[in-house]
Amino acid sequence: MKFFLLNRRFRDKSHFIWMTISIILVILLPIFLATGLIIKSQPILSTNEFSSLLFSSEWKPLSGKFGLLTFIVSSLWVTFLSILIAAPICLLTAIYLTQYARRYLLRAMHPVIDILAGIPSVIYGVWGILVIVPFISNYLGPALGKETSGYTVLAGALVLAVMIIPFILNIMIEVLKTIPDALKEAALSLGATQWQTVKRVILKKAFPGLLSAVSLGISRAFGETIAVLMVVGNVTRIPSGVFEPGYPLPALIANNYGEMLSIPMYDSALMLSALVLFAVVLLFNLASRMAIARYEKLQ
Amino acid sequence: MAKFKNIEEKIFIALMRLSTGIIVFALLLIVFSIIYKGLPSLSWEMLTQTPKGGFYFGKEGGILNAIIGSLYLSAGATLVAFVIGFPVALFMNVYLIKYKRFVQMVRFFLDLLWGVPSIVYGAFGFTLMIFFGMKTSLLAGIVTVSLFIIPIMVRAMDEVIKTVPIGLLEASYSLGATRSEAAYKIVLRQCFPGIITAILLSFGRAIGDAAAVLFTTGYTDHIPTSLGQPSATLPLSIFFQLGSPIAEVQNRAYASAVVLTIIILIISILSRYFSKRYEKHRINF
Structure with missing residues (x-):
């Protein structure tokens, strides 16, 4: 009997130790990530000024010039264009599914959202090459009087928009579900139409949550790599319009991993871009998660 | 005025229906365009052979190396993530149940990590690899990918485990269970x-x-036989084949995309099936 007791105590203890180790690992992971990237980008930061790296568009690795501006501007173009497309669609769909549609429709949409969220990035890229790129070069471009190969900022943004829709939509539906029914009923009983209720009561109440959803979408879009890389054209020039090719930061990192060890400072420059990416995404995430947490507390 | 508000509502309802339709249409378009383009090039040979000489010029061979490589990599990474992630999820909800603030903080950390793009993990994995003097290998891939999926796994498990009522834990403690027994025997079930x-x-x-x-x-035409060897993966095989100017090879990329899509759809269906099937072992309150 005593033996069993000891055995059980021992097992309990060892489980406890392993759990503690695991949770410490998980908590330290972001710190490891940041330190690793900072150490690796040290060489380039010690020879160049940080601001000159960020705000110079001169990208000539062979002569040691690593200006990231072109890539940062491209990233911003693609990200904001995709949000511009995805956010209204998500908002309208979320309102429809939670306020107007019958319950079975919401239930039926869940697998659609889940599958969209589960499709790998590279499949989105293939789809972009199959459908979006030809669409832009054959129909949309000529219709607007532009000659284009289709591999453009717009193509990247369209593919990206579809990719982040499930992500944003999920959060928006969750946010709208938390609005208490009593509020809605009060507005309706005062004679407001359903749309007026949505517009003046629900959207107002849910605004911080919805904004956070969009901002999480931004951070997701900013870091997306393969799908965008496949359709965006990858030309090292600051895009001047949506029908121009772009070259976002993640694509830069992914495209050049092969040669980065053969050119001095190249790897350091790429690690710096990864660090910039990490910092931007973390910032957006931090802001929106904190907003969501506060919002949940208010409910 | 009254009329205007009705018209406005009608317009917006139409727009909402349109947006919902667009989302459904996008999914169908993706799945069908991939299958339509890829299915004709998909053959038994492709699924069961590794690349032969001249594969990348449109000659014989298949993508078995990538399929097996991907399965090895994901299974390994999922295993590592489970060994670390599952105890974390249990720890948060069984041991730390009294420390709400701390658990909240861990959740916050995990959510942040979930948002970090995979390319950043890739770059980090690469620095780790160089630090430990390793070459590109299955092992390095497994470590990197497991770092990337740990936050996803822990948060997904946490969302479920947190719904376990505290009464269930208390009941098992009162019967003399240790905390780890309560976690691994009661909560798990x-x-x-x-x-x-x-x-x-x-x-x-x-x-x-x-x-x-x-x-x-890394990438190789062989099926890896040990953790130290590089390995092909399906997404990269699609990506590289699509980059080829030869139409034959591109068609194979589309066929590989069908394979990957089908794998993902199977996983999605399986998870639905399992969540229904084992529902009956739950104690309902």
């Missing part, structure tokens, strides 16, 4: 379907990710 779903979700993430493995796993 109560949340089994959710945990399977979390594992499958992470597995799907791992198999579909290309950016994290780009730096760390």
Whole structure:
């Protein structure tokens, strides 16, 4: 009997130790990530000024010039264009599914959202090459009087928009579900139409949550790599319009991993871009998660 | 005025229906365009052979190396993530149940990590690899991808485990169970379907990710036989084949995309099936 007791105590203890180790690992992971990237980008930061790296568009690795501006501007173009497309669609769909549609429709949409969220990035890229790129070069471009190969900022943004829709939509539906029914009923009983209720009561109440959803979408879009890389054209020039090719930061990192060890400072420059990416995404995430947490507390 | 508000409502309802339609249409368009383009080039030979000489010029061979490589990589990464992630999820909800603030903080950390793009993990994995003097290998890939899916897995499990009522834990303590017994015997059984779903979700993430493995796993035409060898993966095989100017090879990329899509769809269906099937072992309150 005593033996069993000891055995059980021992097992309990060892489980406890392993759990503690695991949770410490998980908590330290972001710190490891940041330190690793900072150490690796040290060489380039010690020879160049940080601001000159960020705000110079001169990208000539062979002569040691690593200006990231072109890539940062491209990233911003693609990200904001995709949000511009995805956010209204998500908002309208979320309102429809939670306020107007019958319950079975919401239930039926869940697998659609889940599958969209589960499709790998590279499949989105293939789809972009199959459908979006030809669409832009054959129909949309000529219709607007532009000659284009289709591999453009717009193509990247369209593919990206579809990719982040499930992500944003999920959060928006969750946010709208938390609005208490009593509020809605009060507005309706005062004679407001359903749309007026949505517009003046629900959207107002849910605004911080919805904004956070969009901002999480931004951070997701900013870091997306393969799908965008496949359709965006990858030309090292600051895009001047949506029908121009772009070259976002993640694509830069992914495209050049092969040669980065053969050119001095190249790897350091790429690690710096990864660090910039990490910092931007973390910032957006931090802001929106904190907003969501506060919002949940208010409910 | 009254009329205007009705017209406005009608317009917006139409727009809402349109947006919902667009989303459904986008999914159908993706699945059908991939299958339509890829299915004709898909053959038994492609699934069961590794690349032969001249494969990348449109000659014989298949993508078995990538399929097996991807399965090895994702299974390994999911296993590592489970060994670390599952105890974390249990720890947060069984041991630390009194420390709400701390658990909240851990959740916050995990959410932040979830948002970090996989290419950043890839770059980090690459620095780790160089630090330890390793070459691109299956092992490096597994470590990188497991870092990437740990937050996903822990949060998915946490969402399920946190619904376990405290009464269930108290009942098992009062019968003399230790905390680890309560965690691994009671909570595990109560949340089994959710945990399977979390594992499958992470597995799907791992198999579909290309950016994290780009730096760390390398690419080869052989099926890896040990952890120290580089390995091909399906997303990268699609990516590389699509980059070829030869139409034959491009068609194979589309066919490989069909394979990957089908794998993802199977995972999605499986997780639905499991979550229904093991529901009956739950104790309902």
